[in-house]
Amino acid sequence: QKEVEQNSGPLSVPEGAIASLNCTYSDRGSQSFFWYRQYSGKSPELIMSIYSNGDKEDGRFTAQLNKASQYVSLLIRDSQPSDSATYLCAVNLVGASKIIFGSGTRLSIRP
Amino acid sequence: NAGVMQNPRHLVRRRGQEARLRCSPMKGHSHVYWYRQLPEEGLKFMVYLQKENIIDESGMPKERFSAEFPKEGPSILRIQQVVRGDSAAYFCASSPSPPGRATGNTIYFGEGSWLTVV
Numbered sequence: 001q002k003e004v005e006q007n008s009g010p011l012s013v014p015e016g017a018i019a020s021l022n023c024t025y026s027d028r029g030s031q032s033f034f035w036y037r038q039y040s041g042k043s044p045e046l047i048m049s050i051y052s053n054g055d056k057e058d059g060r061f062t063a064q065l066n067k068a069s070q071y072v073s074l075l076i077r078d079s080q081p082s083d084s085a086t087y088l089c090a091v092n093l094v095g096a097s098k099i100i101f102g103s104g105t106r107l108s109i110r111p
Numbered sequence: 112n113a114g115v116m117q118n119p120r121h122l123v124r125r126r127g128q129e130a131r132l133r134c135s136p137m138k139g140h141s142h143v144y145w146y147r148q149l150p151e152e153g154l155k156f157m158v159y160l161q162k163e164n165i166i167d168e169s170g171m172p173k174e175r176f177s178a179e180f181p182k183e184g185p186s187i188l189r190i191q192q193v194v195r196g197d198s199a200a201y202f203c204a205s206s207p208s209p210p211g212r213a214t215g216n217t218i219y220f221g222e223g224s225w226l227t228v229v
Contacts, residue, residue: 043223046217098156
């Protein structure tokens with residue numbers, strides 16, 4: 001089992017709709033979770049970090065964490081074409097200082 | 112990520128040559144991480160270093176790859192006797208302290224170094 005799993009997509013969402021990206025992780029004790037966005041040919045950039053169960057909102061982005069289910073998600077409201085990118089879920093493993101990334105979900109916002 | 116500086120941005124090497132990739136962390140950051148990204152794949156952790164110390168090299172291939180972060184100067188990822196399978200984007204990231212809930216820190220990436228082996 002991979003440490004961090006994501007559906008590779010592509011996920012196609014109409015402009016203005018809500019995009020929902022999902023991620024599961026295997027290490028039950030993990031405490032820190034991150035979402036990065038990566039445009040083609042560019043480096044990853046941090047969108048959100050979340051540490052506690054529940055929702056965390058920042059503008060059009062909402063991260064959701066459910067530690068019991070080992071599940072973290074990212075919602076993007078009012079999706080824009082500029083949101084088209086690969087979204088990487090990342091987890092800070094227990095007892096380690098490294099951050100492990102999922103393989104990413106490609107999101108495409110269609111006009 | 113503008114503060115993490117990587118060079119060269121693009122590097123072409125022939126099979127058997129050596130590749131050296133450099134990374135200067137953001138000001139005030141003493142923790143450096145190297146990741147490799149193969150085409151159409153995710154980021155794979157390679158190594159985590161602090162000044163003069165390798166903390167975790169569990170993702171480094173056993174042969175040909177080495178990394179250092181000297182007291183002075185940038186961190187260097189060195190690949191000896193490159194093969195075509197080494198062609199990838201190599202990303203460096205840095206943080207002021209170990210990432211996680213206790214510190215509230217995460218890691219910030221440089222623009223990457225794209226290695227092509229011909």
